[in-house]
Amino acid sequence: MTNSRYFSNVGGLPPQTQTLSSKAVFKTSYAVIPRTVMSDIVTSVLPHWDATRAWIISRPLSGFAETFAQYIMEVKPGGGSVRPEPDARASAAIFVVEGEGTITYDGKDHPLRAGSFAYIPAGGKWTFRNDSTAPIRFHWVRKAFKVVEGLEFPPAVFTHEDECVMDAMPDTDGKWATTRFLDPSDVRYDMHLNIVTFEPGAIIPFMETHIMEHGLYVLEGKAVYRLNEDWVEVEAGDYMWLRAYCPQACYAGGPGRFRYLLYKDVNRHPDL
Template identity: 70%
Template sequence: MTDRTYYAPTGGAPKQTQLLSDRAVFTEAYAVIPKGVMMDIVTSCLPFWDKTRVWILSRPLSGFAESFAQYIVELEPKGGSDKPEPDPDAEAGIFVVEGNIVITLDGKDHAMRAGSYAFLPPKSLWTVRNKSEAPARFHWIRKSFEYVNGLDVPEAFFKHESEVEPVAMPDTDGKWATTRFVDPSDLRHDMHVNIVTFEPGAIIPFAETHVMEHGLYVLEGKAVYRLNQDWVEVEAGDYMWLRAFCPQACYAGGPGKFRYLLYKDVNRHVKLKL
């Protein structure tokens, strides 16, 4: 399989002549953060990270989506961290969209390029570096792991999307398929990070309404997405953040594939007490 191209932000600053109107929206049910929002002025730095800046796309908010945080991390050459995660109970999903990084886990190096995914369980001893001469950019999804008595904590793994066979949704002739980095039947995992692919003209033919929260980052293409009662246009580089039970559907606009990186929380009982 030929390596794909994934959209990655590069920052910059808007011109004074630019119109203020944009597609950014935040409602009680969903948020849309267009790629044009990801400028220099909205980046953050992190403790113990060198030559690094991040766009924080989502974070737990009371009354909204509460299960996860999602960053886009940009590493300059030689940038990275020897103490990346301050929370020992946090698990991580890392997906590279541009460049090359090396994650060192328990003393072993793992080279990752665009399209590579890593799962890092809680209490992992890991570091990350950009050892190349060009910038690298990756998504970092952080979630507080939900331990279950009698279930082991899942082990770390590293995969490239080309190593995972997409699974077509039933009755779609392969026009709607999901690349699953984790076996859905593996109940040790309390989150899934998938890549969803639609051929031009393919649709989600009903308004999905479910308990899972979502982060959706558009890797490629464009579509019209239904969020709650609204239809919004999205394209490569846009991010959608959905709280539980927000109705959702989409229509892939073409002319190429519409693909997005999808986070969802799974496989755990609902908490009855806050």
Template identity: 65%
Template sequence: MRNSAVPARSYYAPRGGLPPQTDLITDRAVFTDAYAVIPKREFSDIVASRLPFWEGTRAWVIARPLSGFAETFSQYVMEVLPGGGSDRPEPDPSAEGVLFVVEGEITVKLGGASRKMKPGGYAYLPAGSTWSLANRGRSAARFHWIRKAYEAVDGIDAPDALFLNENDIEPIPMPDTGGRWATTRFVDPDDTRHDMHVTIVTFEPGGVIPFPETHVMEHGLYVLEGKAVYRLNQDWVEVEAGDFMWLRAFCPQACYAGGPGRFRYLLYKDVNRHPRLGGFGR
């Protein structure tokens, strides 16, 4: 459970709009063979999408499967206006989902029960589940929606639905870091029913990943708070709250928190499964 001494968390949420005509075109946006960075300025009105069977809603699609790049997941930042939502949100019965609320309040109905989710709220929605979502509040709600085709394993049950809140969970410090680097886990890492993890990673000012992680897991990293300098492949990249990073498998990655406050991000990774042989989608 949460320690009352832990400061309250903050969550960056995009607002849309359009940069003024006086702005320079030059930006930090980059797409390489190993990684992509989508700065917060790119979350403009003209790049938002509308989705079937969603009312009063727009979505910024910030990751999707691409051959030769990140192949396991898609990620949206959803904005649902008061009275909006969907009774048919997920069109793919093979898709599991994670919702993470950064602003406002949503009501998710699953299995006949309705649950209100506020900032910091996390939901795991199993593949094949029937759920709906509504904004019954007076202001816009914004949340992340991460989707992945669930990889079932013979002899292992599918995971159950989960509704949690980050603010009720104590972050787990990484060993030998003096508490400067910690992870908030919503799922037990030893639970092999799950084939993806969505966590919150927190660095105190000056905290570092002290080596270039190079591994099979794909990543989506949305910066919730603070700023940092990331080492991605052979490049140094500055990132701040509202930016998104998309990392291909085996892209070397490290960082140090570079601001006066905490650096925190929402992290996706695929886990607990054998790599597919013979090509993606086999």
């Protein structure tokens, strides 16, 4: 299904009559993985996950984006995992786009639904299960946590978009806003997973060029996005993967809102 707020219609296989032309591209500074690429034949099965498949849409690559991996997970009824994370260094950020499930963390159950967010710190013990009668689909960002001497590990967070404030960017009259699931002033966290919302006609009015890597998954609407030297038309279900310092901007032409899930690495010195 396609939720009006969160695109989730991945899978299937194109017919033999479909043309091969596509906006899929991989360049030195960015990649675009359109929703048409996320078919059944590019899924992965994962150890210790039952009744589950994953679209691994980014992973650390030397000389490209090096800090994170991002999956679209689909867990069928009765599926899940009691050993979901194989790497004790990895923290997790999860955002649900369809269905219902439960994360058990530190002995407590946390129910999930479309719009739910979870952050699980590195080394945290958690399990996942789908006890509902329909599949659940969610984004799972994995990042090797950068430990800082004298700084404690961040706590787990379980919340929902409806419980979070959408902060407008200055001088935009509310047309460009960000929903932050993690406190941006809390330096204990070394990544953020936000939702960015543009009203029709809103823009990023300059070429952002910065150290943060990005994964941008379009949840709703369409826009044209400037990636390095190219303007690319994107729509709900498309994924943009950006290395550090890739120039970027956006024009949301409408007719409806344009929203995407945004990963970025934050709050740490670069490794030398």
